[in-house]
Amino acid sequence: MGRVGLGVAVGCAVVACTIAGLLVGRRVKSRRRWGRVVGVLREFEQGCATSIGRLRQVVDAMAVEMHAGLASDGGSKLKMLLTFVDTLPNGSEKGTFYGLDLGGTNFRVLRVQLGGSRSSILGCQVETQPIPQHLLTGSNEELFDFIATRLKIFIEKEGNEDVLPLGRTRELGFTFSFPIRQISVSSGVLIKWTKGFSIEGTVGGDVTQFLEEAMARVGLDMKVSALVNDTVGTLALSHYHDEDTIAAVIIGTGTNACYVERTDAIIKCQGLLTNSGGMVVNIEWGNFWSSHLPRTPYDVALDDESPNRNDQGFEKMISGMYLGEIVRLVLCRMAQESDIFGDAPAPSLAAPFSLRTPMVAAMHEDDSPDLREVGRILEEALQIPVAPLKTRRLVVRVCDVVSRRAARLAAAGIVGILKKVGRDGSGGFAGGRSKGKPRRTVVAIEGGLYAGYAMFREYLDEAVGEILGEDVAQSVVFRISEDGSGVGAALLAASRSPENQSTF
Numbered sequence: 021m022g023r024v025g026l027g028v029a030v031g032c033a034v035v036a037c038t039i040a041g042l043l044v045g046r047r048v049k050s051r052r053r054w055g056r057v058v059g060v061l062r063e064f065e066q067g068c069a070t071s072i073g074r075l076r077q078v079v080d081a082m083a084v085e086m087h088a089g090l091a092s093d094g095g096s097k098l099k100m101l102l103t104f105v106d107t108l109p110n111g112s113e114k115g116t117f118y119g120l121d122l123g124g125t126n127f128r129v130l131r132v133q134l135g136g137s138r139s140s141i142l143g144c145q146v147e148t149q150p151i152p153q154h155l156l157t158g159s160n161e162e163l164f165d166f167i168a169t170r171l172k173i174f175i176e177k178e179g180n181e182d183v184l185p186l187g188r189t190r191e192l193g194f195t196f197s198f199p200i201r202q203i204s205v206s207s208g209v210l211i212k213w214t215k216g217f218s219i220e221g222t223v224g225g226d227v228t229q230f231l232e233e234a235m236a237r238v239g240l241d242m243k244v245s246a247l248v249n250d251t252v253g254t255l256a257l258s259h260y261h262d263e264d265t266i267a268a269v270i271i272g273t274g275t276n277a278c279y280v281e282r283t284d285a286i287i288k289c290q291g292l293l294t295n296s297g298g299m300v301v302n303i304e305w306g307n308f309w310s311s312h313l314p315r316t317p318y319d320v321a322l323d324d325e326s327p328n329r330n331d332q333g334f335e336k337m338i339s340g341m342y343l344g345e346i347v348r349l350v351l352c353r354m355a356q357e358s359d360i361f362g363d364a365p366a367p368s369l370a371a372p373f374s375l376r377t378p379m380v381a382a383m384h385e386d387d388s389p390d391l392r393e394v395g396r397i398l399e400e401a402l403q404i405p406v407a408p409l410k411t412r413r414l415v416v417r418v419c420d421v422v423s424r425r426a427a428r429l430a431a432a433g434i435v436g437i438l439k440k441v442g443r444d445g446s447g448g449f450a451g452g453r454s455k456g457k458p459r460r461t462v463v464a465i466e467g468g469l470y471a472g473y474a475m476f477r478e479y480l481d482e483a484v485g486e487i488l489g490e491d492v493a494q495s496v497v498f499r500i501s502e503d504g505s506g507v508g509a510a511l512l513a514a515s516r517s518p519e520n521q522s523t524f
């Protein structure tokens with residue numbers, strides 16, 4: 021080899037070594053960055069841990085807070101609101117009644133025809149539509165005029181059908197899924213807005229009056245016979261079909277629960293008498309808080325950016341409005357630590373609420389071998405270009421951690437209620453056992469998150485089994501109720517109608 025040849029060879033070798041060195045260096049760096057991302061995941065998993073011991077502490081805390089909220093107003097973060105519902109539909113109701121359901125995301129108008137024997141809902145027509153976003157922060161009149169107008173249009177479609185005897189005013193059950201201080205079964209005052217609503221002039225006012233005024237403005241002759249929380253509507257419908265129902269839980273945009281309490285246990289209302297000896301209490305459990313809840317820096321960040329800071333802490337860990345956002349916050353942190361989502365993370369990833377909970381569910385439940393759905397959602401919702409398989413797996417893991425924690429905490433909340441009413445199997449005969457067997461207990465559950473997310477349901481069931489033990493857990497039945505809160509409100513209107521009577 022001549023001198024020139026040698027020079028070229030040496031030159032090539034140097035270039036090759038440099039390239040190899042660069043490649044190795046890049047790989048080492050990339051591995052280090054990946055390691056940091058895995059570190060973020062591990063830390064998050066630990067922060068979200070819901071060991072059985074921790075869940076039991078949450079159960080106890082829920083039962084203790086329920087006691088405190090029943091002892092005095094302001095005695096707990098749990099408002100434990102009286103609903104004045106002392107009787108629940110039992111299947112004997114007859115006639116045509118109307119329901120209105122204002123949730124956090126959807127608005128439903130419905131009509132039910134009742135035949136007078138259990139499970140004989142002869143007909144049920146429902147119209148669902150999303151609540152226009154601008155109404156969430158608009159004016160009080162705009163919101164109630166919208167509701168009254170939709171209701172009027174719905175009724176006008178009845179045409180000349182003979183749904184009601186001539187001259188009889190239509191009776192309506194209004195499901196209003198926000199905390200209200202009830203004045204009677206059919207009226208109540210809004211305590212605060214939740215779930216992203218913020219409308220001036222409603223808080224402190226009588227919600228039934230707002231609706232009746234709007235109905236008068238649009239020329240609709242209708243009477244609000246029951247104003248109920250969505251939990252109470254759900255309880256009513258489930259009780260109509262199954263009298264062992266003692267509680268109802270909502271897991272949708274927000275989360276909440278209600279249950280049947282003995283009036284003598286409602287200490288803050290001494291002397292409260294009802295025919296049945298019981299009353300439905302709206303727990304408003306979304307605002308539950310306990311130092312035993314597994315809170316992470318992402319929960320703190322979510323709370324900080326929310327319009328209702330330091331409020332609805334339990335809800336912010338569980339419900340559909342927030343799960344997607346928690347996942348997004350974790351992915352954002354990962355994007356800061358590494359380039360797993362591309363060199364310059366897309367602005368959508370940084371935009372609050374760009375990842376919605378149904379997307380979390382779809383990614384979590386993607387069972388295709390190459391996680392195609394995960395790739396599609398990352399691309400469409402967050403503008404993250406085709407992510408490698410290991411990155412997609414990581415995203416699924418984050419969805420799993422967030423949803424599992426949510427479902428297990430909801431399970432602990434439910435067992436907290438069972439403990440409060442002595443149905444958790446801990447108190448022998450007094451604990452709801454008869455002839456050595458735990459008594460059958462039905463809990464109604466409603467909400468888009470619970471109904472639409474199978475893995476969430478599985479995690480919830482699993483946790484209830486772990487906390488209660490299989491023997492007692494078998495006696496607890498979850499009755500899923502789709503769109504039931506509005507139907508339940510119509511049933512409550514029916515059971516309060518002079519022609520219908522019912523008891524627990």
Ligand code: ADP
Binds near residue numbers: 123124126339466468
């Ligand atoms: P609302 O709370 O307004 O009464 P829903 O009970 O229908 O309404 O709940 C809607 C919420 O449920 C949505 O905001 C969403 O967060 C969540 N959700 C709906 N479908 C799914 C799904 N398939 N998987 C997970 N969450 C869902």
Ligand code: MG
Binds near residue numbers: 250467505
């Ligand atoms: Mg609802």
